[in-house]
Amino acid sequence: MVKKLFHPFLLSLVLMGCNTQPSAQTPSGSSSQIVIHRFDKALFQCIESKDEKLQQALEKEYPQMLEILDKSLFNSADSSLSAVSLNLFKYYSEPTLRNLYTDVIKAYDSVGDIEAALTTGFTYLHSQFPDMQIPAVYMHVSGLNQNVLVADSLLSLSADKYMGIEYPLYKAFFNQPQRNKMQRELVAADYLAGWLMSEFPFTGNEQQLLDRMVYEGKIKQLVLEALPGIKMETLMGYTQQDADWWQKNEGVLWKYIIEHKQLNAADRITTARYFEDAHNNFPVIGAPANTGTWLGWQIVKAYQNKSNATPQQLMQVKDPNEILRVSEYKP
Known part of the structure; x- marks a missing residue:
């Protein structure tokens, strides 16, 4: 079959x-x-x-x-x-x-x-x-x-x-x-x-922003570790302008997500917009493509720094809220 x-x-x-x-x-x-x-x-x-x-x-x-x-x-x-x-x-x-x-x-x-x-x-x-x-x-x-x-x-x-x-x-x-x-x-x-x-197939709720963020962040992090010669900006297809945007607006975007209670809300349409493969003004003007993936990687990276988790241990943690809690991610 x-x-x-x-x-x-x-x-x-x-x-x-x-x-x-x-x-x-x-x-x-x-x-x-x-x-x-x-x-x-x-x-x-x-x-x-x-x-x-x-x-x-x-x-x-x-x-x-x-x-x-x-x-x-x-x-x-x-x-x-x-x-x-x-x-x-x-x-x-x-x-x-x-x-x-x-x-x-x-x-x-x-x-x-x-x-x-x-x-x-x-x-x-x-x-x-x-x-x-x-x-x-x-x-x-x-x-x-x-x-x-x-x-x-x-x-x-x-x-x-x-x-x-x-x-x-x-x-x-x-x-x-x-x-x-x-x-x-x-x-x-x-x-x-x-x-x-x-x-490591996705087992979360694809309608929930945090589930998708953390999953994609895990995959990106493993690829970066496996290929040390490549940068995350390259994987994301980001220009220097996109990278500069993140330097200025990462905290602004995260604050918006938290204030609007979007992390764990089962909202398929809103969640999907964070992973669109195109520049858009949602939810912050000038946002690069795939903001959800970038934020998910930041969370996973912070989690590994805090926990010293091996790649195997990282993939064993199924609860994205646990990843976020331990990461203490607060841009």
């Missing part, structure tokens, strides 16, 4: 069950390298060549990816590999999408830098969560759909969502704050965030 879930928060994430599992990886030290399986290249080669032998080789080598990608895009009734392949070939033959795919293959011809970052990140996560299975890592092109696909011990990222802020096609579909996060330097971070979200 396939479980399909469009995650409402950090990433566009699809979680799926799969009857067959790829080989997972378990980094135990600096010499254990994460290798990205280039499903994107193999599928592109089939599309370009229309070679039946290459198609058969693709179906033999990547049955899980074909199944998962097909279900995420089409959820087809006919799940045979030959039917799945034909669906995907037709889908990627659309001229705009084919041009996008061609650009992705050129931009991501080499991914050694990403593999190195993933090796660092997953080695750290495995050291903190020894029971965590490290997935087999793939890359795909979704046509500007799901960022991350997760199935059993498989993790794949859609490289066409990371072509750079100025990529021409993006301007017709994405606003500036969204494009700020569609960069190569965030690929490894989003791989890790997607896997963490599948390993």
Whole structure:
């Protein structure tokens, strides 16, 4: 049975069950390298060549990816590999999408830098969560759909969502704050965030602001610890102007939330506005995108400073009010 879930928060994430599992990886030290399986290249080669032998080789080598990608895009009734392949070939033959795919293959011809970052990140996560299975890592092109696909011990990222802020096609579909996060330097971070979200799924009330804040703050904090070379401002897609805004207005925004009793109120519409991927004037003029995520990270960071909690201990605390209480967060 396939479980399909469009995650409402950090990433566009699809979680799926799969009857067959790829080989997972378990980094135990600096010499254990994460290798990205280039499903994107193999599928592109089939599309370009229309070679039946290459198609058969693709179906033999990547049955899980074909199944998962097909279900995420089409959820087809006919799940045979030959039917799945034909669906995907037709889908990627659309001229705009084919041009996008061609650009992705050129931009991501080499991914050694990403593999190195993933090796660092997953080695750290495995050291903190020894029971965590490290997935087999793939890359795909979704046509500007799901960022991350997760199935059993498989993790794949859609490289066409990371072509750079100025990529021409993006301007017709994405606003500036969204494009700020569609960069190569965030690929490894989003791989890790997607896997963490599948390993530690959200169990709170998505209508409650504090629940969502703390959950997102936990995921961001773990990614930052796993990839020490990246900054939170980069993860958030913030400009220097956004960072300056927080320096001046963090206390103002927190005061507004407390005075309006929004932290634990089950208000879906109000809560959702704190996580919009766009600049807006709610609830304070000039607020950057995703103010809820930033505040959640501040709370989690303060909690760890006060409690000296390990990552494992942090993830074991399920009550966001306990996280807030211990953090003594008062900007």
